[in-house]
Amino acid sequence: MVHRPPIKALAFDVFGTVVDWRSGIARDAAPILARLGRTDIDPHAFADGWRKRYQPALEEVRSGRRPFVILDTLHREALEDLLRHHNIDPAALDGATLTDLTHAWHRLEPWPDSVEGLTRLKTRYPIVTLSNGNIALMLEMVRRAGLPWDAILGAEVSRVYKPLPEAYLATARMLAIEPSELCLVAAHHSDLAAARAAGLQTAYVDRPHEYGGRPAPDADAAQDWEFGVDSLTRLADELCR
Amino acid sequence: MVHRPPIKALAFDVFGTVVDWRSGIARDAAPILARLGRTDIDPHAFADGWRKRYQPALEEVRSGRRPFVILDTLHREALEDLLRHHNIDPAALDGATLTDLTHAWHRLEPWPDSVEGLTRLKTRYPIVTLSNGNIALMLEMVRRAGLPWDAILGAEVSRVYKPLPEAYLATARMLAIEPSELCLVAAHHSDLAAARAAGLQTAYVDRPHEYGGRPAPDADAAQDWEFGVDSLTRLADELCR
Structure with missing residues (x-):
């Protein structure tokens, strides 16, 4: 079994992973x-x-x-x-x-499990955004949807768009942790693959309705991620026990 | 009476204003x-x-x-x-x-009124940090003290330290509002003076115990600020009625 360092923070993709x-x-x-x-x-x-x-x-x-x-x-x-x-x-x-x-x-709405899942995960881990969305966008979404982020990070803060490695590395650096202590949570294999290549841990959330029931364009990039769940409440079940 | 644009967000100094x-x-x-x-x-x-x-x-x-x-x-x-x-x-x-x-x-602790005041202000306005503190510092403080920020902005995000004008202007820009629609909340006249010079509205919070009861070093920079209160709960009384 591969050694995994303890996770010190969770970073979330947002479009598709947290909101529809x-x-x-x-x-x-x-x-x-x-x-x-x-x-x-x-x-x-x-x-x-x-x-x-x-x-x-x-x-x-x-x-x-x-x-x-x-x-x-x-x-x-x-x-x-x-x-x-x-x-x-x-x-x-x-x-x-x-x-x-x-x-x-x-003004996008969260998936039905998002607010509860994030709220439970937050009791144990710092939860931050790692999205290509800008700060004002994330802030209005937060205010409307009640997403309980500890901090809004991502593209406008790091000035780098995913999936460039620096997008993931800058986030770990701003959190003052090692890349391997940060876990990206995302519904997209391509995002997770780039995070893994940069040294992060990875949690895949299956969102079969993201594309209206059609297969995701990056389905062929699937790997054996550290965690694989079908909702953020299930991720809380896995990570907060 | 001078026309004041409606306030669209509140930005907070943190050391001394929110925490002791x-x-x-x-x-x-x-x-x-x-x-x-x-x-x-x-x-x-x-x-x-x-x-x-x-x-x-x-x-x-x-x-x-x-x-x-x-x-x-x-x-x-x-x-x-x-x-x-x-x-x-x-x-x-x-x-x-x-x-x-x-x-x-x-690991600094909030003043006794901070969490309640911020929680009430947040029901009406986006509340963000505009501190010289870095992200990991603010994040650990948030997690320990339960400060309910909508977003952690400030020096590490804008790459500029207060009281340079760009520190205030960049914050308004990231929030996608005009400087005059942003109100800085601070216990320090020097910070408020720089914010006002950059076009922000200003709210002074008196914190007589910040220096252990001795006068603040910038007491002579006092001006007639838009708001003047002795706690964040009083600011909520003023702004949320």
């Missing part, structure tokens, strides 16, 4: 699409398109070709691009509406 | 000084000397002469300097003891 982005984005996009007379566009497919669309922009920042900008900015650009893809001129919506729709990412 | 640094440092220094046979050194005076001693080091970083380092590092250097000042070779203590004593700053 697809339902929340579809909910907020639907009335806008209806107002534009575009009921032919499925709001859930619109959410999928939005989520997929900011990855190339993230890569521009990760590669260093573009200076760091917060995720709200990348979300806004991706939204305008997505609208144009659907032959909608972003100018057909006023600026306040575009900003408000961009902030749909601030 | 002098008693906490004296409590943890006393047994170490006793072990060294130095009961002639008053632990409270030791605390005062430590607090005063890291200001020049902060200034080195603020001036840009020294790259950013976290407060734990500056606290450790100031401790070693203070020990030498008392003719104690820091090597007389093992490294673990020096580290543990440095971390006395992580």
Whole structure:
């Protein structure tokens, strides 16, 4: 059996792992699409398109070709691009509406087990975010959803986007612990693989509804993670006994 | 009457405003000084000397002469300097003891009204730290004292030490609000004056026991702040009615 150092803190991916982005984005996009007379566009497919669309922009920042900008900015650009893809001129919506729709990412709801699971895990471990989301986004989400984070860390604090190794290493450093004493909790194998490569422990949370029941795009990156659960309450069962 | 924009978030100074640094440092220094046979050194005076001693080091970083380092590092250097000042070779203590004593700053206790006041203020406003303390320091303090911050911001996040204007401006920017929509809550006139100069609103909390009953070193910097209270529960009375 491999020796595992004691875990001193838990860092969480947020979009998909703690909150349900697809339902929340579809909910907020639907009335806008209806107002534009575009009921032919499925709001859930619109959410999928939005989520997929900011990855190339993230890569521009990760590669260093573009200076760091917060995720709200990348979300806004991706939204305008997505609208144009659907032959909608972003100018057909006023600026306040575009900003408000961009902030749909601030208003996502937690999965049913998230608040209880985090609250129980927090009794034993510091719990922090390790998300690509920016601070204002995470803060509004926290205020609405009651997520009991001890601290909001992640991209805007470290100025590095996952899955670059420095995103994980900077988080351990800010917590003043070794990478091997930090456990990333995520629903995405690709995120966990990068965390493991950087020396972190890993906990996989299965979220079969993240993509509306379709398989995750990174299903083939699955490994034998240190922990594997189907909810954050089950993770609390494993880690807090 | 001057127009005040609505306050959208509260940012808090921590050392002296929310927690009692002098008693906490004296409590943890006393047994170490006793072990060294130095009961002639008053632990409270030791605390005062430590607090005063890291200001020049902060200034080195603020001036840009020294790259950013976290407060734990500056606290450790100031401790070693203070020990030498008392003719104690820091090597007389093992490294673990020096580290543990440095971390006395992580273990400070809140003033009696802090947790209740913050909890009430949080029902209405996002509450964040705007302290020169680093993240691991704030996090350990949070976990021990139950301070209900929505987010830990401040020096390590913005990479700037107060009272440089950018410390206040970066905090507003990370919260995605205007400086005038952010209110700094602090027991120190010098901190509030710098926040006001950067465009923030200001709330003064009187903490007459911060210096053991002696006047504050910046008492002559007093101004007519937007709010003036003698506890965080009184601030909640003012802001949450």
